[in-house]
Amino acid sequence: MKDVSASEIRSTCAYCGVGCGVLLGPDGQGGLSVRGDSEHPANFGRLCSKGTNLGETLGMEDRLLHPMLHGKPVSWDAALDLAAEKFRAVIEEHGPDAVAFYVSGQLLTEDYYVANKLMKGFIGSANIDTNSRLCMASSVAGHKRAFGTDTVPGTYEDLEEADLVVLTGSNLAWCHPVLYQRLVAAKAARPHMRVVVIDPRRTATCDIADLHLPVAPGGDVALFNGLLAAIDDAGAMNAEFLSHVDGVEAAVAEARASDLSATGISPADLRAFYDLWIGTGKVVTVYSQGVNQSSAGADKVNAILNCHLATGRIGQPGMGPFSVTGQPNAMGGREVGGLANMLASHMDLENADHRSAVRGFWDSSAVADTPGLKAVDMFRAVGEGRIKALWIMHTNPAVTLPDADRVREAIAGCDFVVVSDITGATDTARLADLLLPATGWAEKSGTVTNSDRTISRQRKVLEAPGEARPDWQHLTGFAARMGWGTAFDYASPAEIFREYAALSGIAGGFGLDFDISGLSDISDAGYESLSPTRWPVAGARQGGRFFGDGRFFTPSGKGRMLPVTPRGPVAQTTAEHPFRLNTGRIRDQWHTMTRSGRSAKLSAHLAEPFLEIHPSDAAAKGISPSDLVEVTSPHGRAILRAFLTEKIRPGDIFAPMHWTGETAPSGRIDALVAPVVDPVSGQPESKAAVAQVARW
Numbered sequence: 001m002k003d004v005s006a007s008e009i010r011s012t013c014a015y016c017g018v019g020c021g022v023l024l025g026p027d028g029q030g031g032l033s034v035r036g037d038s039e040h041p042a043n044f045g046r047l048c049s050k051g052t053n054l055g056e057t058l059g060m061e062d063r064l065l066h067p068m069l070h071g072k073p074v075s076w077d078a079a080l081d082l083a084a085e086k087f088r089a090v091i092e093e094h095g096p097d098a099v100a101f102y103v104s105g106q107l108l109t110e111d112y113y114v115a116n117k118l119m120k121g122f123i124g125s126a127n128i129d130t131n132s133r134l135c136m137a138s139s140v141a142g143h144k145r146a147f148g149t150d151t152v153p154g155t156y157e158d159l160e161e162a163d164l165v166v167l168t169g170s171n172l173a174w175c176h177p178v179l180y181q182r183l184v185a186a187k188a189a190r191p192h193m194r195v196v197v198i199d200p201r202r203t204a205t206c207d208i209a210d211l212h213l214p215v216a217p218g219g220d221v222a223l224f225n226g227l228l229a230a231i232d233d234a235g236a237m238n239a240e241f242l243s244h245v246d247g248v249e250a251a252v253a254e255a256r257a258s259d260l261s262a263t264g265i266s267p268a269d270l271r272a273f274y275d276l277w278i279g280t281g282k283v284v285t286v287y288s289q290g291v292n293q294s295s296a297g298a299d300k301v302n303a304i305l306n307c308h309l310a311t312g313r314i315g316q317p318g319m320g321p322f323s324v325t326g327q328p329n330a331m332g333g334r335e336v337g338g339l340a341n342m343l344a345s346h347m348d349l350e351n352a353d354h355r356s357a358v359r360g361f362w363d364s365s366a367v368a369d370t371p372g373l374k375a376v377d378m379f380r381a382v383g384e385g386r387i388k389a390l391w392i393m394h395t396n397p398a399v400t401l402p403d404a405d406r407v408r409e410a411i412a413g414c415d416f417v418v419v420s421d422i423t424g425a426t427d428t429a430r431l432a433d434l435l436l437p438a439t440g441w442a443e444k445s446g447t448v449t450n451s452d453r454t455i456s457r458q459r460k461v462l463e464a465p466g467e468a469r470p471d472w473q474h475l476t477g478f479a480a481r482m483g484w485g486t487a488f489d490y491a492s493p494a495e496i497f498r499e500y501a502a503l504s505g506i507a508g509g510f511g512l513d514f515d516i517s518g519l520s521d522i523s524d525a526g527y528e529s530l531s532p533t534r535w536p537v538a539g540a541r542q543g544g545r546f547f548g549d550g551r552f553f554t555p556s557g558k559g560r561m562l563p564v565t566p567r568g569p570v571a572q573t574t575a576e577h578p579f580r581l582n583t584g585r586i587r588d589q590w591h592t593m594t595r596s597g598r599s600a601k602l603s604a605h606l607a608e609p610f611l612e613i614h615p616s617d618a619a620a621k622g623i624s625p626s627d628l629v630e631v632t633s634p635h636g637r638a639i640l641r642a643f644l645t646e647k648i649r650p651g652d653i654f655a656p657m658h659w660t661g662e663t664a665p666s667g668r669i670d671a672l673v674a675p676v677v678d679p680v681s682g683q684p685e686s687k688a689a690v691a692q693v694a695r696w
């Protein structure tokens, strides 16, 4: 606590999955100073541009201050009465699967838990899914297939202790900047460390790459299958560790059948990468949305995990596969069951024993017994009228889901839509029947979990404006009106935390990974002062790594290598749509810019939506630098500023996902993306659409 001034309060950044600690200094007039917390284990005082400028994003412009029904203020009582009346009527007439919640990795874990308990435990449907489906669902599926649970094996320190860090489908420099800063510092301190970047684009992360492999879209499985075959050829399989792993022979046989030309990488560069990987004991492979957002995302994850399992390079200092999550609380949502196919505490909805235990814990006979609709299917069901009442919390699916024009039409046509948010000025909020004002970052209190399983507190340092309330209170007020008040009679976030910490003890009893029951009797004061805590919180693995000891969470107790067959993107380029469209983030904006867009400093980085296109493709289309271009796909269109760069492969184009617009044409790029998903994970293929480009 030594460098904290008396007026500063510890909290956590609002944005990405790195989960940096911040010190907040209220100025007494609604503003805050923000600086990095030198004692937080995620950042040790560092912040990126987004975190540094959080204080600029607190203005009241467009803040939602009162519940609003069709544009007119109403009381909280009237708003919650109406929400309960509408949901109850739909459930009585059409059943519980005719309603849905679409939630967000922006929610605090306490809010997430209450939403999940309400939908799965009392409404009796599993129709609750989250925008984390767009972020890391493929990693969840890959982890579960290989490890038996959704477990990130390693820690941030592993990136610093590795001798080789492979970043695949991860522009760490822009999307997880403080983790990138840690890697840069580690590489400077340990000059023998090597960095390989696997990405179709030459991104800012390549500034520290010893080798950049511009993989063809969809070439990842072939690339890592080739690595597995090379590991076997080199005699580098770890026989001792493989006694703890099933499926080895089938995975290797499938890997050997892969056609490496699908990678788009020269044989010499592939050989160089394979030799480096095999010859370096301490390897960490970091992967993110470039792997996850694919119709083969789960297979890509398992192709990576196969290589680490085959060599036993997992769960040891400086070794392991590492999924970096996009959102501030994607991990917390996973822990309390925010996905439509999970229960809570990493328990399975389809496991009768797990369901029975949760039913007893929640004292409810209505616990859902079949998975609900995943995000893309959920909004398809909304469009088809099968879901008639929808509650959207802190996310903007009218901009961010694939085929976003159809999603917008679906929400507009839904019988009853509730939106909880800090603003009524998003594309989605404007379509709501009922708007509920929520508290925002620095106004609310709870926990988040970052990419290396560290639970951190977000603390309230500012008073809520107007009638804004924390999300858990939106939900408990609704639950009380539905007749479930006793089960949702929480007085504080600490009470909610204690409840799901106790529930996690049941998961621990089943031998699962997420067990924080050691915190279930934490006092209010202890919760208030809770320091960053990496789970597991007890036992031999406390705060550390998983699987280095060869113990997994599958029924056999062994890890699993999976045979994975390369397959390319679903949408095929044609003469009409000859370009492969990749989408992603930029350094200084966050999602649809409802917060980061308020900062003049952040908006100065890249001020308008743009399209990266190779100069040879631009010349063929008569496009000059800074021309406005129209990008069209079978699903929609956008108008963007042309940015000619040799950092992108000919035939590929790239556009950021942040910009929006009420009417076409706009920079709303997800309007162009096909609603194609991975059949295992349900994650959309957001990085491999097809499109045409023309001067506008």
Ligand code: SF4
Residues within 6 Å of the ligand: 013, 014, 015, 016, 017, 018, 019, 020, 043, 046, 047, 048, 049, 050, 051, 052, 176, 177, 178, 179
């Ligand atoms: Fe916030 Fe992520 Fe930047 Fe850290 S790296 S300051 S968590 S946006």
